[in-house]
Amino acid sequence: xxxxxxxxxxxxxxxxxxxxxxxxxMAKFMPGDPFTGMITPETDPTRIEELREKHGLNDPWYxxxxxxxxxxxxxxxxMSYTFKxxxxxxxxxxxxxxxxxxxxxxxILYAIAIPLGVLAGRYHNSWLDRLIILYSFVSYAxxxxxxxxLFLFFFGYTLGWFPTSGSVxxxxxxxxxxxxxxxxxHMLLPAITYAVLATTTVIQYLRxxxxxxxxxxxxxxARSKGIPMKKVxxxxxxxxxxxxxxxxxxxxxxxxxGGSIFIETIFGYPGxxxxxxSSITSRDYSVITALVMLYGFLxxxxxxxxxxxxxxxxxxxxxx
Amino acid sequence: MKNKSWSLMAMLLxxxxxxxxxSDSDDSTKxxxxxxxxxxxxxGSNDASLSLSxxxxxxxxxxxxxxxxxxxxxxxxxxxxxxxxxxxxxSELMDWATNVIFETDGEFRITDEGIASLEVDEENLKAxxxxxxxxxxxxxxxxxxxxxxxxxxxxxxxxxxxxxxxxDFQNIVGAEEFHAGTAETIxxxxxxxxxxxxxxxxxxxxxxxxxxxxxxxxxxPSHLMADIPVADLLAHDLVRKNPVTLGAFKFDxxxxxxxxxxxxxxxxxxxxxxxxxVLVKVVPPSSIxxxxxEGKYDLAQYFNATQWQEIKxxxxxxxxxxxxxxxxxxxxxxxxxxxANKTVVSDFENSKMGDxxxxxxxxYALNIEEVSEVYYNGLxxxxxxxxxxxxxxxxxxxxxxxxxxxxxxxEILDAAGYxxxxxxxxxxxxxxxxxxxxxxxxxxxxxxxxxxxxxxxNWKDVGLNxxxxxxxxxxxxxxxxxxxxxDPEIDVxxxxxxxxxxxxxxxxxxxxxxxxxxxxxxxxxxxxxxxxDSPEAMDSAYRSEQFRAYQxxxxxxxxxxxxxxxxxxxxxxxxxxxxxxxxxxETELHEIELVAEEPIAGN
Numbered sequence: 001x002x003x004x005x006x007x008x009x010x011x012x013x014x015x016x017x018x019x020x021x022x023x024x025x026m027a028k029f030m031p032g033d034p035f036t037g038m039i040t041p042e043t044d045p046t047r048i049e050e051l052r053e054k055h056g057l058n059d060p061w062y063x064x065x066x067x068x069x070x071x072x073x074x075x076x077x078x079m080s081y082t083f084k085x086x087x088x089x090x091x092x093x094x095x096x097x098x099x100x101x102x103x104x105x106x107x108i109l110y111a112i113a114i115p116l117g118v119l120a121g122r123y124h125n126s127w128l129d130r131l132i133i134l135y136s137f138v139s140y141a142x143x144x145x146x147x148x149x150l151f152l153f154f155f156g157y158t159l160g161w162f163p164t165s166g167s168v169x170x171x172x173x174x175x176x177x178x179x180x181x182x183x184x185x186h187m188l189l190p191a192i193t194y195a196v197l198a199t200t201t202v203i204q205y206l207r208x209x210x211x212x213x214x215x216x217x218x219x220x221x222a223r224s225k226g227i228p229m230k231k232v233x234x235x236x237x238x239x240x241x242x243x244x245x246x247x248x249x250x251x252x253x254x255x256x257x258g259g260s261i262f263i264e265t266i267f268g269y270p271g272x273x274x275x276x277x278s279s280i281t282s283r284d285y286s287v288i289t290a291l292v293m294l295y296g297f298l299x300x301x302x303x304x305x306x307x308x309x310x311x312x313x314x315x316x317x318x319x320x
Numbered sequence: 321m322k323n324k325s326w327s328l329m330a331m332l333l334x335x336x337x338x339x340x341x342x343s344d345s346d347d348s349t350k351x352x353x354x355x356x357x358x359x360x361x362x363x364g365s366n367d368a369s370l371s372l373s374x375x376x377x378x379x380x381x382x383x384x385x386x387x388x389x390x391x392x393x394x395x396x397x398x399x400x401x402x403x404x405x406x407x408x409x410x411s412e413l414m415d416w417a418t419n420v421i422f423e424t425d426g427e428f429r430i431t432d433e434g435i436a437s438l439e440v441d442e443e444n445l446k447a448x449x450x451x452x453x454x455x456x457x458x459x460x461x462x463x464x465x466x467x468x469x470x471x472x473x474x475x476x477x478x479x480x481x482x483x484x485x486x487x488d489f490q491n492i493v494g495a496e497e498f499h500a501g502t503a504e505t506i507x508x509x510x511x512x513x514x515x516x517x518x519x520x521x522x523x524x525x526x527x528x529x530x531x532x533x534x535x536x537x538x539x540x541p542s543h544l545m546a547d548i549p550v551a552d553l554l555a556h557d558l559v560r561k562n563p564v565t566l567g568a569f570k571f572d573x574x575x576x577x578x579x580x581x582x583x584x585x586x587x588x589x590x591x592x593x594x595x596x597x598v599l600v601k602v603v604p605p606s607s608i609x610x611x612x613x614e615g616k617y618d619l620a621q622y623f624n625a626t627q628w629q630e631i632k633x634x635x636x637x638x639x640x641x642x643x644x645x646x647x648x649x650x651x652x653x654x655x656x657x658x659x660a661n662k663t664v665v666s667d668f669e670n671s672k673m674g675d676x677x678x679x680x681x682x683x684y685a686l687n688i689e690e691v692s693e694v695y696y697n698g699l700x701x702x703x704x705x706x707x708x709x710x711x712x713x714x715x716x717x718x719x720x721x722x723x724x725x726x727x728x729x730x731e732i733l734d735a736a737g738y739x740x741x742x743x744x745x746x747x748x749x750x751x752x753x754x755x756x757x758x759x760x761x762x763x764x765x766x767x768x769x770x771x772x773x774x775x776x777x778n779w780k781d782v783g784l785n786x787x788x789x790x791x792x793x794x795x796x797x798x799x800x801x802x803x804x805x806x807d808p809e810i811d812v813x814x815x816x817x818x819x820x821x822x823x824x825x826x827x828x829x830x831x832x833x834x835x836x837x838x839x840x841x842x843x844x845x846x847x848x849x850x851x852x853d854s855p856e857a858m859d860s861a862y863r864s865e866q867f868r869a870y871q872x873x874x875x876x877x878x879x880x881x882x883x884x885x886x887x888x889x890x891x892x893x894x895x896x897x898x899x900x901x902x903x904x905x906e907t908e909l910h911e912i913e914l915v916a917e918e919p920i921a922g923n
Contacts, residue, residue, distance in 0.1 A: 030797070031802075032801055036800055043483050045833070048483065084404070149606060153607070157611065157616075164607065166578040170580075170581045268601075270576075
């Protein structure tokens with residue numbers, strides 16, 4: 001197994017290299033550059049040209065690429081053109097926000113979805129099952145931004161239960177207990193929104209697995225041995241039904257850094273999704289490339305993690 | 321059986337819902353960033369009631385914190401230095417704690433009311449800046465002449481990466497040498513005594529009175545910043561976290577990208593502010609209207625005027641409005657820019673739009689009045705020239721501009737020989753060849769597409785066949801790429817300029833400027849433009865005359881067709897006792913007062 005993991009990591013290097021080449025080229029082919037948007041009648045086109053020259057934007061793309069990959073290999077992804085900050089620090093700051101938000105989201109997601117999935121599967125075809133199915137279809141169908149706005153208006157503004165924008169209240173100092181609580185408080189509403197929207201897959205998988213398992217031989221055996229139904233569900237069926245969800249766990253973990261553009265925009269929460277979109281519109285090359293590389297790496301890592309997790313939870317699967 | 325039909329139903333339902341979700345989210349991406357109300361419904365209702373200031377009844381409460389919403393759908397950049405920032409939102413934030421040393425009148429001309437006064441010696445190309453005594457930084461240190469010199473040294477530093485080291489700035493004697501590293505100091509800056517700075521220029525124009533020609537209007541705290549290398553400034557706490565400033569409020573806390581807390585500056589030279597502080601938060605455009613209704617904020621900055629419908633009936637706010645320093649225009653490609661020689665080369669003979677009569681007809685054919693009314697609720701209006709009305713001494717309401725007149729457009733085209741030869745309803749050119757005019761227009765919010773289609777129809781109504789370059793609206797970046805590169809696929813294009821506080825049109829229409837995007841230049845126009853910025857124009861009567869000549873020339877020759885001026889809106893909660901957005905009599909920040917403990921919620 002360790003051998004495989006090391007091999008998988010080694011394969012990542014050429015994969016990421018090809019990805020970097022493609023993304024760098026595509027980024028350069030986009031019309032405009034970081035300075036296009038800065039032009040007003042008062043800015044001097046000569047100065048803009050000077051700055052382009054200084055940042056090497058006039059060189060052919062492959063020269064820029066070689067320069068970039070040289071630095072990137074040493075962990076230096078350059079400066080953001082828009083934020084004028086070190087790309088690593090900028091992404092780091094946003095990644096922390098996104099990571100915690102996603103983590104809270106995922107916890108709430110499973111807290112909602114697993115019981116619902118189990119109930120729907122166990123009592124399938126009952127009114128409860130239909131209600132849960134209806135819920136999961138509706139939540140699947142509602143576009144993110146609509147539910148986010150509804151929740152924000154209702155719980156945030158009308159009822160005033162939750163803060164309406166930002167990631168923390170300015171009155172607390174970093175490091176204090178109040179600061180941490182304020183951070184969590186700010187995360188709750190966006191996290192609930194995300195969780196409500198994402199439950200469908202988990203509910204559906206769990207439900208159909210359980211329905212499937214109910215007719216399996218091992219369940220019948222267990223029942224015939226006289227094990228109470230409650231125990232059969234908790235010990236036998238539940239564990240087996242979690243397999244498909246475990247298969248996604250790797251992606252779920254690495255996906256914690258992905259961020260959601262809609263949720264971040266509507267709740268004014270500075271995270272990775274927004275950073276990605278705004279870096280594309282402002283042609284902030286250094287941020288675009290760094291983010292795509294990061295996402296690429298996470299996707300590869302996610303699939304590896306999923307394989308590892310599967311081999312742990314399902315002894316029939318071996319990584320060779 | 322029962323089961324089967326259920327699952328079939330469920331599947332159909334799912335498919336339907338998915339489809340609905342897809343189409344919804346497609347719409348949403350187009351809408352991103354600017355949700356637009358449906359303008360058609362309220363055609364005719366106008367903004368005539370927009371006022372420039374508000375006074376709310378009631379006794380002022382002691383202190384209080386003004387809650388400000390900065391309407392923006394992404395985090396702010398947070399570069400709090402007048403020398404280094406790029407983004408307008410950062411300057412909006414900095415305004416609460418500004419480092420500006422000059423005050424200006426309603427037309428942005430420097431007055432003697434500020435921290436510093438300006439005297440210009442035109443003969444010797446010198447300006448003398450004198451600072452008041454007793455002005456202190458927010459940390460209590462006195463303001464010195466060195467604080468006025470430092471910004472120049474930051475901008476001219478070889479490591480400076482901003483846009484401000486430009487041709488204008490190099491007008492300061494010695495700036496280029498300092499930038500090149502051949503001089504220790506900028507020779508054109510001379511400290512005369514503890515309160516006086518003398519600046520030497522290579523040339524002087526009336527722009528100097530507006531803070532142009534290289535004159536810098538801000539101070540920087542040299543007692544803290546002088547020893548920090550310019551390359552390190554951008555990341556420094558003095559720029560990002562706790563800048564030291566001169567304004568009514570001072571930075572207290574910054575949550576990067578989200579919010580800034582200001583507190584009253586007890587050292588403010590005009591006196592301690594009546595408020596305890598100001599809290600500015602970024603609020604996404606999607607929820608700002610509800611936030612104003614619920615009384616979360618006292619004031620919204622950068623409120624998108626297209627969302628006016630959503631707040632116009634709220635009873636807990638007043639909506640103030642003022643003309644922006646902005647005009648949109650229709651321009652014609654009449655030549656090329658010669659990058660090597662830095663000159664505009666006009667070619668009227670071979671340009672499709674070379675005929676002034678054709679250009680005029682295109683202007684008269686546009687029903688901009690209707691578009692302003694229907695799509696913008698009167699929050700935009702037809703521009704009569706390229707000088708926004710805020711510049712009272714140069715704006716001239718007697719100029720007609722190209723008011724909508726379909727008959728006149730037809731008449732002009734008929735007279736100029738654009739006839740429909742082949743009977744397809746579209747005019748051919750003077751030689752009877754098919755005439756297809758390619759229009760480049762920028763993509764924007766949802767209404768943008770409708771508006772452009774409407775304009776195309778306007779032209780069709782007078783028999784002109786105008787089609788879109790690339791067949792659709794073009795994204796901002798590609799649009800300017802194509803326009804700047806003089807793409808042959810563009811005959812006419814619709815753009816907009818923010819004019820800034822210096823109304824001089826030299827940068828956008830002179831024969832040497834790459835920003836002259838229409839590539840129109842003639843000797844006559846060049847003379848007028850030079851006159852506007854000539855030493856004689858220091859006499860304001862003469863300058864006004866030249867501005868008038870410029871506007872007449874542009875109109876007669878249809879160099880560009882001015883399209884719209886627009887208003888910016890400021891929703892203000894009724895808790896705020898006094899607020900004024902008139903450039904001339906703008907509220908002094910330290911005098912703002914509140915009449916209630918919390919912003920007032922609407923019904």
